[in-house]
Amino acid sequence: MAQYDDCIIFLLAKAYQKAHGNFKRHLLPHGLTPVQHLILESLWGEEGRSAGEIGKRLVLDNATLSGILDRMTEKGWIVKEPDEEDKRFIRAYLTDMARELKPLLVEKRKLANDEILSGLNLGEKVLLKRLLRDVQG
Amino acid sequence: MAQYDDCIIFLLAKAYQKAHGNFKRHLLPHGLTPVQHLILESLWGEEGRSAGEIGKRLVLDNATLSGILDRMTEKGWIVKEPDEEDKRFIRAYLTDMARELKPLLVEKRKLANDEILSGLNLGEKVLLKRLLRDVQG
DNA sequence: TGCAAACTCTTCGTATACGTAATAATATTG
DNA sequence: CAATATTATTACGTATACGAAGAGTTTGCA
Numbered sequence A, B: 001m002a003q004y005d006d007c008i009i010f011l012l013a014k015a016y017q018k019a020h021g022n023f024k025r026h027l028l029p030h031g032l033t034p035v036q037h038l039i040l041e042s043l044w045g046e047e048g049r050s051a052g053e054i055g056k057r058l059v060l061d062n063a064t065l066s067g068i069l070d071r072m073t074e075k076g077w078i079v080k081e082p083d084e085e086d087k088r089f090i091r092a093y094l095t096d097m098a099r100e101l102k103p104l105l106v107e108k109r110k111l112a113n114d115e116i117l118s119g120l121n122l123g124e125k126v127l128l129k130r131l132l133r134d135v136q137g
Numbered sequence C: 001t002g003c004a005a006a007c008t009c010t011t012c013g014t015a016t017a018c019g020t021a022a023t024a025a026t027a028t029t030g
Numbered sequence D: 001c002a003a004t005a006t007t008a009t010t011a012c013g014t015a016t017a018c019g020a021a022g023a024g025t026t027t028g029c030a
Helices: A009-030 A034-045 A050-059 A062-074 A096-100 A100-114 A122-135 B009-032 B033-045 B051-058 B062-074 B096-100 B100-116 B121-135
Strands: A077-080 A090-094 B080-083 B088-094
Touching: A009 A034, A009 A100, A009 B033, A009 B100, A009 B121, A034 A050, A034 A077, A034 A090, A034 A100, A034 B009, A050 A062, A050 A090, A062 A077, A090 A096, A090 A100, A096 A100, A100 B009, A100 B100, A122 B009, A122 B121, B009 B033, B009 B100, B033 B051, B033 B062, B033 B080, B033 B088, B033 B100, B051 B062, B051 B088, B062 B080, B088 B096, B096 B100
Parallel strands: none
Antiparallel strands: A077 A090, B080 B088
């Protein structure tokens, strides 16, 4: 075993790389990236979130998010509307396409998740998730 | 708990994000990135590896690696030499600077690893590493 | 032996990601 | 009302990632 095989940073990077790549393949036919899917999920949970709220929840940089939301608007996943009461806030709403595709896309995520965890038994899956949450403090 | 909080892809991404960011801060004074550190480690193990060998060991795309090795050459960490017998292979060698800074940089990695895992007890640390290795199959 | 196929690396285009700074538009507050 | 704060966007710089295409080198088979 190489020295970096005992390095948690490396292990996390590679596990993430694999999970991300796998999910990306699943989403490719829909023209959606993993991060964009994450944003859709956030909006499925509650529409009309502002850019700031989305970024805070998903721990995404504000500047990064701006570009992502633009591309999602271009591709017809979301619509951006300034808040009526406080026009500084830009709120994101789902398009019909995004709502209609929800079941399919959720299924894809499930599938990708299951594939990544296929080498673990149920207890291990739960445990891994708990440990990862603990790591984030 | 939001639905993506149960998503292994999201959890991996965020744990990686945190670990990577922390390591990055530690390395910043040295003008080195986490991935570049990883490549140094590979070369500390055995100098003169080809780009392909490095990429295979570290699971780095060939195209990605090309740019990284360039930047490391510019900054004086490594030197690239085509293989004498087969000029398709580009071999990477450490500079004196890279050799001299090894102890310090290894220490930084240890520190960053410990910080990331500070919320876990010994058993959990070992377990998390094992699970992450299993995930990679 | 000569050329096609295989191999290694690089380049290019696109997307993320983060940091900083500057800017614009809007709200709040003293 | 003016100074300040907040939110989002834009711009710039750097780094990673990956697919696809391209350049140079070697190999292997006809």
